[in-house]
Amino acid sequence: xxxxxxxxxxxxxxxxxxxxxxxxxxxxxxxxxxxxxxxxxxxxxxxxxxxxxxxxxxxxxxxxxxxxxxxxxxxxxxxxxxxxxxxxxxxxxxxxxxxxxxxxxxxxxxxxxxxxxxxxxxxxxxxxxxxxxxxxxxxxxxxxxxxxxxxxxxxxxxxxxxxxxxxxxxxxxxxxxxxxxxxxxxxxxxxxxxxxxxxxxxxxxxxxxxxxxxxxxxxxxxxxxxxxxxxxxxxxxxxxxxxxxxxxxx
Amino acid sequence: xxxxxxxxxxxxxxxxxxxxxxxxxxxxxxxxxxxxxxxxxxxxxxxxxxxxxxxxxxxxxxxxxxxxxxxxxxxxxxxxxxxxxxxxxxxxxxxxxxxxxxxxxxxxxxxxxxxxxxxxxxxxxxxxxxxxxxxxxxxxxxxxxxxxxxxxxxxxxxxxxxxxxxxxxxxxxxxxxxxxxxxxxxxxxxxxxxxxxxxxxxxxxxxxxxxxxxxxxxxxxxxxxxxxxxxxxxxxxxxxxxxxxxxxxxxxxxxxxxxxxxxxxxxxxxxxx
Numbered sequence: 001x002x003x004x005x006x007x008x009x010x011x012x013x014x015x016x017x018x019x020x021x022x023x024x025x026x027x028x029x030x031x032x033x034x035x036x037x038x039x040x041x042x043x044x045x046x047x048x049x050x051x052x053x054x055x056x057x058x059x060x061x062x063x064x065x066x067x068x069x070x071x072x073x074x075x076x077x078x079x080x081x082x083x084x085x086x087x088x089x090x091x092x093x094x095x096x097x098x099x100x101x102x103x104x105x106x107x108x109x110x111x112x113x114x115x116x117x118x119x120x121x122x123x124x125x126x127x128x129x130x131x132x133x134x135x136x137x138x139x140x141x142x143x144x145x146x147x148x149x150x151x152x153x154x155x156x157x158x159x160x161x162x163x164x165x166x167x168x169x170x171x172x173x174x175x176x177x178x179x180x181x182x183x184x185x186x187x188x189x190x191x192x193x194x195x196x197x198x199x200x201x202x203x204x205x206x207x208x209x210x211x212x213x214x215x216x217x218x219x220x221x222x223x224x225x226x227x228x229x230x231x232x233x234x235x236x237x238x239x240x241x242x243x244x245x246x247x248x249x250x
Numbered sequence: 251x252x253x254x255x256x257x258x259x260x261x262x263x264x265x266x267x268x269x270x271x272x273x274x275x276x277x278x279x280x281x282x283x284x285x286x287x288x289x290x291x292x293x294x295x296x297x298x299x300x301x302x303x304x305x306x307x308x309x310x311x312x313x314x315x316x317x318x319x320x321x322x323x324x325x326x327x328x329x330x331x332x333x334x335x336x337x338x339x340x341x342x343x344x345x346x347x348x349x350x351x352x353x354x355x356x357x358x359x360x361x362x363x364x365x366x367x368x369x370x371x372x373x374x375x376x377x378x379x380x381x382x383x384x385x386x387x388x389x390x391x392x393x394x395x396x397x398x399x400x401x402x403x404x405x406x407x408x409x410x411x412x413x414x415x416x417x418x419x420x421x422x423x424x425x426x427x428x429x430x431x432x433x434x435x436x437x438x439x440x441x442x443x444x445x446x447x448x449x450x451x452x453x454x455x456x457x458x459x460x461x462x463x464x465x466x467x468x469x470x471x472x473x474x475x476x477x478x479x480x481x482x483x484x485x486x487x488x489x490x491x492x493x494x495x496x497x498x499x500x501x502x503x504x505x506x507x508x509x510x511x512x513x514x515x516x517x518x519x520x521x522x523x
Contacts, residue, residue, distance in 0.1 A: 102375075158372075
């Protein structure tokens with residue numbers, strides 16, 4: 001037993017990936033990214049570092065926007081949103097994301113909700129983290145059936161793309177020149193071979209793949225205390241689940 | 251201007267073939283009015299979702315009233331995918347105009363300003379451009395360097411419809427910080443609004459009360475509909491009825507289940523009020 005859960009590891013990794021940012025926007029149904037952002041905010045405050053602002057979209061309490069739904073996009077275009085999270089029903093090796101569906105568009109066999117703001121945010125937010133907990137060949141495909149937003153877009157002013165990709169099994173970097181992911185680390189309990197078998201696209205891999213950095217005791221204590229309390233305001237079900245996992249582990 | 255009418259009279263504004271703008275679930279969705287519209291069966295609607303929709307759009311689709319759907323997403327949120335939408339997409343039951351949220355806002359803002367288009371960053375390289383042939387790539391006319399940028403055409407709805415907490419008897423409507431409602435109303439040819447209540451005192455009376463008000467100038471008709479957003483939430487008033495949305499999500503998986511749900515929907519709306 002490593003002394004932390006896979007979810008706690010993911011949350012602590014998100015906090016590390018966000019280090020240095022001042023403003024992050026997270027979706028109302030994205031508790032893990034919100035938890036990572038809250039962990040960063042708490043530990044920055046304790047270390048007297050830069051203040052972290054978190055906008056929870058769709059929340060009435062944790063959202064300071066006063067100009068309606070367009071303000072997130074205006075704020076982003078002005079360069080005031082440093083980090084954002086995107087996922088996808090499919091993600092391919094060039095970091096293209098598909099939020100639309102599988103099969104031939106428009107009459108897709110499986111239809112997902114739609115692109116939302118991805119075809120804008122992916123380009124304009126400097127630090128987009130691709131986050132998808134399910135790590136399987138049906139998600140990580142050789143080529144997406146529909147490009148909601150491209151991982152690389154040459155010849156435009158703000159080409160965007162991902163800063164990193166985090167899954168339930170591993171953490172990847174993305175090389176925008178080579179248009180290719182490379183495996184940075186594997187989470188405790190998994191091997192590089194597990195990741196390879198669960199990924200439908202090719203990527204680079206170092207000779208020795210390190211384990212994803214374990215959360216420190218201090219980080220775990222902030223996460224289990226203050227951050228879980230903060231989470232229960234906007235994501236009560238998720239906060240209860242974290243508490244439940246801990247009870248089981250104890 | 252801001253005439254106070256019955257729900258039926260308000261719903262009659264939505265004619266067959268009309269371009270109808272509806273807000274996202276968190277903004278105040280006119281669900282009581284949606285039931286009244288469905289009763290009139292206006293077909294071939296062009297529904298513009300600002301910028302996404304949920305149960306309202308799914309119901310209009312399930313009833314076969316949608317000819318064109320312009321949206322950045324359709325979802326029932328925590329209750330999962332929108333079943334009638336997914337089924338209709340598979341069957342190619344309507345013209346699908348997939349979008350991305352800021353492009354919908356930009357189209358409405360262009361109409362609000364009375365200009366033919368608005369430029370917007372991003373989008374280049376997305377498959378959206380393959381079917382959104384109404385979006386064009388132009389060279390930034392102010393740059394000496396190569397700088398392609400997308401322009402989206404103005405979106406002028408025939409009718410914008412939403413639900414708000416309060417109007418006054420002069421036809422002014424409180425929209426708070428849901429500023430996309432102002433944009434929708436100013437962009438549309440007509441705006442119809444349902445409200446929880448009508449106040450005697452003018453919302454424009456003080457500086458404080460006037461902030462966040464859509465003036466009657468942009469409001470065509472208002473009807474009172476208590477709990478008129480149910481089962482969706484209304485900001486500052488009541489939360490979402492999660493159990494009811496989940497019930498809809500389960501029943502609407504089949505056309506028969508959807509029909510059974512809709513059978514009792516108008517009645518339950520009255521009960522919820």
